[in-house]
Amino acid sequence: MLETVTPMKTEASDALSETAQKGDAERRGRKASKEVRQLQLIEATIDSLAKRGYAETTMADVADGAGLSRGIVNFHFESKEKLLIATLQHMYDEYSAHWRTALQKAGDDPARQLQHLVWADFDRSICNKRKLAAWLAFWGEAKSRPTYQALSSSRDAYYQQVFIDLCTTLKQSGGYAYDPQVIALALSAMLEGLWLRLMMGTEDTTRETALQSANAFLASAFPKHYD
Amino acid sequence: MLETVTPMKTEASDALSETAQKGDAERRGRKASKEVRQLQLIEATIDSLAKRGYAETTMADVADGAGLSRGIVNFHFESKEKLLIATLQHMYDEYSAHWRTALQKAGDDPARQLQHLVWADFDRSICNKRKLAAWLAFWGEAKSRPTYQALSSSRDAYYQQVFIDLCTTLKQSGGYAYDPQVIALALSAMLEGLWLRLMMGTEDTTRETALQSANAFLASAFPKHYD
DNA sequence: CCATATTGAATGAATGTTCAACAAATGGTG
DNA sequence: CACCATTTGTTGAACATTCATTCAATATGG
Numbered sequence: 001m002l003e004t005v006t007p008m009k010t011e012a013s014d015a016l017s018e019t020a021q022k023g024d025a026e027r028r029g030r031k032a033s034k035e036v037r038q039l040q041l042i043e044a045t046i047d048s049l050a051k052r053g054y055a056e057t058t059m060a061d062v063a064d065g066a067g068l069s070r071g072i073v074n075f076h077f078e079s080k081e082k083l084l085i086a087t088l089q090h091m092y093d094e095y096s097a098h099w100r101t102a103l104q105k106a107g108d109d110p111a112r113q114l115q116h117l118v119w120a121d122f123d124r125s126i127c128n129k130r131k132l133a134a135w136l137a138f139w140g141e142a143k144s145r146p147t148y149q150a151l152s153s154s155r156d157a158y159y160q161q162v163f164i165d166l167c168t169t170l171k172q173s174g175g176y177a178y179d180p181q182v183i184a185l186a187l188s189a190m191l192e193g194l195w196l197r198l199m200m201g202t203e204d205t206t207r208e209t210a211l212q213s214a215n216a217f218l219a220s221a222f223p224k225h226y227d
Numbered sequence: 228m229l230e231t232v233t234p235m236k237t238e239a240s241d242a243l244s245e246t247a248q249k250g251d252a253e254r255r256g257r258k259a260s261k262e263v264r265q266l267q268l269i270e271a272t273i274d275s276l277a278k279r280g281y282a283e284t285t286m287a288d289v290a291d292g293a294g295l296s297r298g299i300v301n302f303h304f305e306s307k308e309k310l311l312i313a314t315l316q317h318m319y320d321e322y323s324a325h326w327r328t329a330l331q332k333a334g335d336d337p338a339r340q341l342q343h344l345v346w347a348d349f350d351r352s353i354c355n356k357r358k359l360a361a362w363l364a365f366w367g368e369a370k371s372r373p374t375y376q377a378l379s380s381s382r383d384a385y386y387q388q389v390f391i392d393l394c395t396t397l398k399q400s401g402g403y404a405y406d407p408q409v410i411a412l413a414l415s416a417m418l419e420g421l422w423l424r425l426m427m428g429t430e431d432t433t434r435e436t437a438l439q440s441a442n443a444f445l446a447s448a449f450p451k452h453y454d
Numbered sequence: 455c456c457a458t459a460t461t462g463a464a465t466g467a468a469t470g471t472t473c474a475a476c477a478a479a480t481g482g483t484g
Numbered sequence: 485c486a487c488c489a490t491t492t493g494t495t496g497a498a499c500a501t502t503c504a505t506t507c508a509a510t511a512t513g514g
Contacts (some may be wrong), residue, residue: 055368060470070491070496073470079471140363140471141367142363144360144364147428153429154511157430185421185424186417186441190413194413196416197412204384204387208248264459287504297458300504303459307505
């Protein structure tokens with residue numbers, strides 16, 4: 001199962017582990033490894049996207065946020081566009097790795113697997129104001145930028161297929177009536193919709209209530225599998 | 228029930244009906260009523276948002292799209308920001324009027340009302356590539372712009388309350404177990420999530436499959452009310 | 455003729471990119 | 485180890501471009 005993870009680009013997370021090795025002290029020093037500096041700039045980009053939105057995110061703001069000079073971003077990333085693509089790729093990789101790990105840890109029971117995938121979606125490390133805001137900023141631009149499209153739906157075709165497969169299995173073991181593909185779409189759309197509400201800061205939606213609603217859906221769609 | 232509609236700002240839709248009265252011929256003529264011209268510019272703004280996204284939408288592009296000169300937008304709307312707010316307000320009003328009308332036409336049966344609300348969400352007049360793309364463009368900027376926040380969640384607090392009320396009624400008549408508030412959130416989040424998929428142009432989601440999934444949700448959540 | 459609408463060029467501010475100068479690390483050499 | 489040369493990273497100012505806004509001139513309808 002981890003085999004399917006490897007084909008993804010994971011330079012960013014490699015750089016992350018390197019950060020941990022070298023410690024935070026060096027991050028501010030003059031010399032830092034290329035990957036560390038790039039990651040630092042990517043984090044500053046996420047900050048800026050979250051705070052100011054896509055349209056208002058400037059190179060200067062990113063550089064300031066990282067505590068570095070103006071020209072530095074064009075040195076590490078060729079252009080603003082490439083910085084943004086690298087940032088999106090980083091977030092995509094992180095999200096993918098997260099749900100794949102969650103799935104792997106869930107064991108073999110499909111009901112448990114589905115439950116863990118739902119939980120993974122609302123995990124603090126993935127689902128927090130800063131990152132959700134950055135996601136939304138990208139989504140807003142995705143349809144008009146072909147380069148973003150493949151990366152911007154954090155949940156990709158493979159993710160969707162996993163959902164369909166799980167729903168198919170549950171259908172057989174529970175004797176449910178509906179089309180697994182249809183119910184899988186309903187489920188994943190609801191998860192994205194709950195994210196959307198969290199992103200927008202709708203008052204009535206918190207991480208807890210969102211998770212509660214997701215579980216209510218599971219319970220009503222698969223009554224034999226969830227309490 | 229229609230009483231609750233009136234307090235909303237509906238200048239835009241009034242202007243729309245005026246368009247119909249004066250016909251399309253005058254739209255290109257030198258003189259057109261203030262409201263008609265403003266609506267024309269708003270439509271051009273939606274076009275631009277859909278085609279180029281928020282960040283790339285320029286005053287020049289809007290003016291070109293409307294077939295008018297560069298300075299015209301600042302004459303009718305004071306600034307770019309006010310043009311965008313007016314556009315968002317227009318879309319918000321249209322969406323609100325649409326679901327309220329649908330609800331009104333559904334009669335008194337709550338199950339029927341809920342079904343009609345779902346249908347309304349996927350009606351062609353509301354749910355088409357152009358408008359969905361424009362919505363997404365606004366959503367992407369909403370969290371970082373306080374002015375947008377109130378208007379950008381097309382489904383507002385009152386809409387959500389209607390859902391909760393309907394779920395409460397169905398719960399009583401059907402003897403379901405769950406918390407109406409929780410299931411209402413799941414339902415409305417799923418609708419938004421399906422919109423999101425349509426917005427992003429995910430291959431596996433069309434207006435038909437989205438509607439199918441929404442209905443599957445209704446059937447599994449309220450089995451006694453929907454075949 | 456007056457009020458109003460419209461034009462399009464001028465203006466100025468914001469911002470992405472470039473680049474010459476500078477600093478720091480690296481590595482080879484005596 | 486000391487010294488220098490080369491590579492690599494970093495800075496900040498200069499540059500060019502894009503774009504919202506302004507406004508004087510012009511056109512239009514009443």
